[in-house]
Amino acid sequence: MHFPTDDAGHPLAERFRAFIRNPPFPCVGAKSALSRRRLTVMVARDIASDAEDGRIYAALLAVIYRYRSRPSLFQSFAVLFEGPARLSEAAFEDHLWTRAQSLSDRDSRLGQAYDSRVSPDPESPHFSLSFGGEAFFLLGLHPQASRPARRFEAPALVFNLHDQFERLRSEGRYEGLREAILERDIAWAGSANPMLARHGERSEACQYSGRIVQENWACPFSHRPAAGPRPDAQDRARISADMRGGAFAV
Template sequence: MLSTKPMFSWADPSEDEASLLLSAYIADQGFPCVGAKAALAKGTLDILGARDIASAWDDLRIHDRLRCFAAQYRAEPSLFRSFAVVFSGPDDLSEEAFERAIWQRIQSLSDKDVWLGQAWDERVSPDPSNAHFSLSFGGEAFFVVGLHPRASRPARRFSRPTMIFNLHDQFETLREQGKYETMREKIMVRDEVLAGSRNPMLSRHGEASEARQYSGRAVDGGWQCPFRYSGK
């Protein structure tokens, strides 16, 4: 059984500052994601400070915390829990460069999951071209939201490169409770107020691969996801 306590317990020097910055960003009245606001209000937004998003320096520590987060959720499931990694930089990445960096981190984290013998969450597909694709860490499915300073959508524009891991199971719980569509529409309306238009990249799970949404960059129909699952 996977321990719920991280092996790598040291903190990045910027972690406290990162937590304050992200908490203030989400708490801002204009921020559209009501799920993230709920997690912040409940104290269930787990924030980890890390170094360069374009470097593998902190990947072991990130993966360790991510697996523990998954184990803690399975031990005590509840709505509105997220795990965020706030990187200290770089703060000048273009949307294309940020997209490359975020997928490099995802590939590295997934490869570590395979190396440690973690099973893929069978509720979702490991094929990024499949409409039912989601990532899996510690046996739990996740949807990733990327934030960075040069994002074209205001809701994705944050002072530091960030990866927010949202539990796929929570979306399914909201569907079962009949709350998913109402919450999704509320987020989209708030995002439209902020940006002046609806985000063309947003789709419901099962309609199109969610991989297209992770970095926040608007991609065309010919976009190819660089992720390849290395497990069986």
């Protein structure tokens, strides 16, 4: 299967970059990724369809390969979907977790180990998604989002490597960056996001979609380790080729 190597010129990708450049947009990490040309963008058709999950997964592996080869901070991978544009917050959340489940199941079928630094249990305060052996924090954006920072014109999923957060903590830069984002978000939205919490305080799963959820909310994700033989040499060679060649635009 042929994967496109450049979605940077797509009109939706251009508008997403403009959304991040907008001065009130609070995430200075995303702004840094964009200014340093480390924002990887892929455009897909429909967030409600699994037709391009293989392409998304290959791009995730490529992101991991590039990060491990050159572990520069402020790298981010965004999948922008052309539709559907009119989704309620609950419907968007359902599609976000359906895509996350599909990608995770693909990861398991290919014999990829879950990142041991995080938990696969969405009820755990140490939960994160894991693909290709690397933990990711997932951010959802869509037109009907209640928070301005999550209100992009099209459904979008943004994958951020957890290792970057740990490196920022080890360098003593994490808390300052976090406070700057919180202050900017309050200035734009008029209030703090009640879903935010530090990793290890409570499960980050409730933060992914951007919807305000109640205490009794149950995450629909379930890690399903593959039952059966692990991939053979040919499968592993294909995975390695996807990681090297499935690059997308920055």
